Amino acid sequence: MPDRVTITDVAAQAGVSISTVSLVMNGKGAVAEATRSRVQTAATRLGYTPSRTARGLAAGRTGNLGFVLREDHFRQSEPFYTRVFLGAEFEARRRGLYVLLATVPERYDASHAPRFLSEHSVDGIVVAGRVDGDFLDALGRSGLPYVLADYARDGAPSVQVDNEGGAALVAAHLVERGHTRAAFLGADRDHPSLAARCSAFVASMAAAGHAVADAHVVTDDGAADRTAGARLGAHLLDGPDRPRAVFCGNDALALGLLDAARDRGLDVPSDLAVVGFDDVEGAALAAPPLTTVRVCKEQLGEVALGVLAERAVPVGPVAARFDRASSVTQIATDLVVRASS
């Protein structure tokens, strides 16, 4: 262990005080150009990197941000949140921040509180996807700034997919294809994103003069996964008034519906048009390839981390900071038309 190079070493090398070094390293204050470059040179020659820890202690900021998601969301094979994380980590790196990743169980209780809630070892937290409300309550009480990514809740700042826009694109697409009797398959009615997609879709169809029948809006209170898609899809396909087109709240549901259609010998898209949402990896590989709404997962993470950083780590000399008490940022979506519609 070659003794760590500290600010003092640099100061000595450059023949200045440590505060000057600090100013230079942070681009703050007014330092004479000559001094600045002398310090820079000394720093690089010595291979000096400021200690995060010391900096954190002195400045009252850790430079760490937390990224929290539900354990099962992270474990699932569709790398949705993994990619959101990757985007967040990328943005964090750009900003010189670190990301501490922690998972919370599906059913949260206080004993599962990520340690950094109490240890103040992060400056803020990105919460990705749906999590237990109790966790969000605890988070709120902690006073730490946070941002929800791909989830929403009352007044909490969040970064979300443009669900409404995406749903409207789907409606327009189906109408253009001549569909007048479309259905919505959404499972979990408590999920804000699914709910938003549903109502925007229903509204768009109605606006186009093709109101969606009540019986054609299929939701429940369970998970919105492939199994649910197959189950609820079966219900829809076996019903008295089979729709000719179905917009599914997400790709998993759509894949399940495709399973159900196949079981019944229905041809997609001639007997039934199917559209999903998310553009997961499996969408393009489905049989037939799934028409869906594309969401850029990395961008979601990048933006979420950016929004959080603005709130939690207000840095920089110029920095005219604005923190609207609550904001919702939308990530644009677009429609990927494949063979299923």
Add this chain to the structure above:
Amino acid sequence: MPDRVTITDVAAQAGVSISTVSLVMNGKGAVAEATRSRVQTAATRLGYTPSRTARGLAAGRTGNLGFVLREDHFRQSEPFYTRVFLGAEFEARRRGLYVLLATVPERYDASHAPRFLSEHSVDGIVVAGRVDGDFLDALGRSGLPYVLADYARDGAPSVQVDNEGGAALVAAHLVERGHTRAAFLGADRDHPSLAARCSAFVASMAAAGHAVADAHVVTDDGAADRTAGARLGAHLLDGPDRPRAVFCGNDALALGLLDAARDRGLDVPSDLAVVGFDDVEGAALAAPPLTTVRVCKEQLGEVALGVLAERAVPVGPVAARFDRASSVTQIATDLVVRASS
């Protein structure tokens, strides 16, 4: 922001000095039972949690460990490393440590160095999966303790799947099924795990009296993915001496081989027995379901983090530390027999 509770507050409450509080909080030194409980009470009443940052500065340890993997490994849809990470995070939590996750690109160069290499913001690093050798070199130079998980390199401490044991299980299984002319399909011959599986398999078969023909050992220097499995598999199936059983270096290759067999109208397992390694999610869902060697990914992460923590964060009053300069820990495997063999 209700001013953070510090050690001073607790000391005041309990009527002792801060050093005593520190001793109590760390379970160190000899503190009278009465004093101890008085401090404990004060601490919980005030809701005191020691500051990680301050602790880090004073103790010269951050309490953070880094987890590094290749970006593409993390992004891929098979959640292999995601699960390794989950195991690591779990173990870290048990030990009161945090995990900083960072990715490195496939082709590493110094400009991609994770910041924590220079900023000393972690006490050690888990490197998961294969990474660019240059990165490992840089890591070595940094002097930070590290452990490789699911990868190996000269003398570096590592935690690995018991490749030899797994391969031997496969050989025994095939022999038991009456196979005398088995092949090995391994792609990337530079990958230590694949190489180990290959040689152990060949040795086991030979020991059983069924030597594997040289032409039946198929490797190259490319990625060991599904595409490679299909391509190299085609080569094997179209060759002059088609094997009746193939052990693939991993499930992705096996899935690709299954594709190639299907294309050729070969029935698995009657025409061709196929065995993989890893037991990825897709293995059980393949057609036919794949016989494979199961690896517990979470355990791999847990153990790797544990090994690292022992080296990097030697704590505890008792602590008789032993750090064998280099160690290799193996994670047991077992065979899951499904329909493909």
Add this chain to the structure above:
DNA sequence: TTGTAAGCGTTATCAA
């Protein structure tokens, strides 16, 4: 424009 010095919240050394 630069330097002095007071913290930041701990741990650890030594006396008491």
Add this chain to the structure above:
DNA sequence: TTGATAACGCTTACAA
């Protein structure tokens, strides 16, 4: 068994 007190490496008033 406990308590002063000096680090730890840095930021940030405030002085010069």
